[in-house]
Amino acid sequence: MTKSPLAPWTVNSSTTVIKNRWIDLRAEDCTTPAGVSISPYYVLRYPDWAHTVCLDSVDRICVISQYRHGAARTMMELPGGVIEAGEDPLDAAKRELREETGIRGTQWRACGTYRTNPATHTNSVHVFACRVDSVESTAFDAAEDIRQQFLTLSELRAAIDSGDFGHLLHVGAVCRALNLI
Known part of the structure; x- marks a missing residue:
């Protein structure tokens, strides 16, 4: 039985908390496909x-x-x-x-x-x-x-x-x- 792929979260808003040469941190207000609110959800941006x-x-x-x-x-x-x-x-x-x-x-x-x-x-x-x-x-x-x-x-x-x-x-x-x- 094949299941459908999991759906991504919806990002309602995204705010940069801090960004400098060492860190790029943002706080996001997210909603899961089931309607659950997750806020803040922290995401770290780094180069590869x-x-x-x-x-x-x-x-x-x-x-x-x-x-x-x-x-x-x-x-x-x-x-x-x-x-x-x-x-x-x-x-x-x-x-x-x-x-x-x-x-x-x-x-x-x-x-x-x-x-x-x-x-x-x-x-x-x-x-x-x-x-x-x-x-x-x-x-x-x-x-x-x-x-x-x-x-x-x-x-x-x-x-x-x-x-x-x-x-x-x-x-x-x-x-x-x-x-x-």
Whole structure:
């Protein structure tokens, strides 16, 4: 038996709560298809992100470590970041990998595009995989302090288990990319 698709909510009004270079938050007055009013419902607008699973010649995975203030700790993650306005996701992934690690990749492969948090966020994350081609100097943003290293798959699993590599978007990206490589 085929069911009809779920209907979207109706947005009756939308008000920007705060918008600056770090956050774009709006409050919406919504009505569900069943007529239930939900107000305010908060929505965060972010640009899309690009993350890269980069493997070296012996299949170790490149991870970066940086302080994450929301978690109040240093976290291991994949190289990646914001896709600039008008930038192609693959170009953003290549740029972020080069800026954060100095790595120029080869054998690039798209691994999918996924919603970051569809309940409240408007953006997607684009996941790519590549191999190390060459290593140059890094180009951090002024506020970035990043360290990089290569981990074996068992070392990465241990970092996931300990929470040191604990960003779920990055864990999912690794799982997806390694299934496609």
